[in-house]
Amino acid sequence: MTAEQSARFGWIDAHIHVDKYAPEERERLLAEAYAEGCEAVVGVSVNLESSRVNRDLALRHAGRFMPAYGHHPEIPVPGPEEEAELFAWIRKRHEAGERFAIGEVGLPYYTRTEAEKAGRPFDEGPHLQLLDRFAALAAELDRPIVLHAVYEDAEKACDALERHGVRRAHFHWFKGPESAVRRMIARGWHVSVTPDVVYEPEIRELVRAYPLELLMAETDGPWQYEGPYAGRATTPALVRDVIRAVAELKGLGVNETAGVMLETTKRFYGF
Ligand SMILES: [Zn+2]
Numbered sequence: 001m002t003a004e005q006s007a008r009f010g011w012i013d014a015h016i017h018v019d020k021y022a023p024e025e026r027e028r029l030l031a032e033a034y035a036e037g038c039e040a041v042v043g044v045s046v047n048l049e050s051s052r053v054n055r056d057l058a059l060r061h062a063g064r065f066m067p068a069y070g071h072h073p074e075i076p077v078p079g080p081e082e083e084a085e086l087f088a089w090i091r092k093r094h095e096a097g098e099r100f101a102i103g104e105v106g107l108p109y110y111t112r113t114e115a116e117k118a119g120r121p122f123d124e125g126p127h128l129q130l131l132d133r134f135a136a137l138a139a140e141l142d143r144p145i146v147l148h149a150v151y152e153d154a155e156k157a158c159d160a161l162e163r164h165g166v167r168r169a170h171f172h173w174f175k176g177p178e179s180a181v182r183r184m185i186a187r188g189w190h191v192s193v194t195p196d197v198v199y200e201p202e203i204r205e206l207v208r209a210y211p212l213e214l215l216m217a218e219t220d221g222p223w224q225y226e227g228p229y230a231g232r233a234t235t236p237a238l239v240r241d242v243i244r245a246v247a248e249l250k251g252l253g254v255n256e257t258a259g260v261m262l263e264t265t266k267r268f269y270g271f
Pocket residue numbers: 015017044104220
């Protein structure tokens with residue numbers, strides 16, 4: 001097989017904020033990605049407004065854009081009315097039989113630790129309570145849930161998921177202690193890695209430790225990366241580099257690795 005042929009494998013960007021790209025860029029971004037071999041994307045949301053934009057994108061790109069609806073943990077928690085509106089809107093999508101996941105939800109690791117370093121008080125309570133309600137919703141509607149819960153927050157997220165018997169959980173851009181990793185693997189929960197797997201030792205270690213069948217690849221675009229990607233715009237095409245790095249770390253062929261990761265992501269999200 002030539003290098004050209006072996007470079008052609010299908011992939012899914014399992015976590016991207018398409019709505020965070022400029023409105024005039026979104027369609028081009030998706031069209032280019034699909035043309036390059038991207039089979040689908042999982043478009044995650046940060047609040048109700050973002051969820052609405054992602055639903056419209058999903059309707060226009062049926063079967064190739066799985067939306068996830070939620071409230072991002074690194075921004076302030078919504079007020080009671082805003083939260084009620086978001087949850088009611090998600091339930092309406094469920095009653096209409098639409099395809100979607102819950103996310104991006106989780107815990108504010110970066111906001112909390114920055115506040116603590118600066119000596120500012122930070123109340124994690126409302127974030128824990130909101131995550132608990134999202135976990136309950138995911139379990140009740142039997143939807144996949146996308147989590148932003150890293151380092152010591154991972155165990156707290158595991159507690160919430162276990163409390164509600166959540167079956168399908170995806171910890172995106174995961175990094176965390178071995179104890180959490182063991183717990184997540186035992187539950188059959190998934191993690192995804194970003195292009196920083198190319199240059200971050202802790203992420204490379206995670207890939208070595210985590211079963212391939214539970215791994216997905218993502219860009220978290222438009223987030224920009226360092227190392228070989230410094231100054232480069234993030235597009236779903238970077239997922240190909242993630243898959244190549246995973247293949248190398250697992251000691252497997254690129255096509256085999258890509259095939260397993262594609263199937264895993266399709267099965268998990270129900271594409
Ligand atoms: Zn994200």
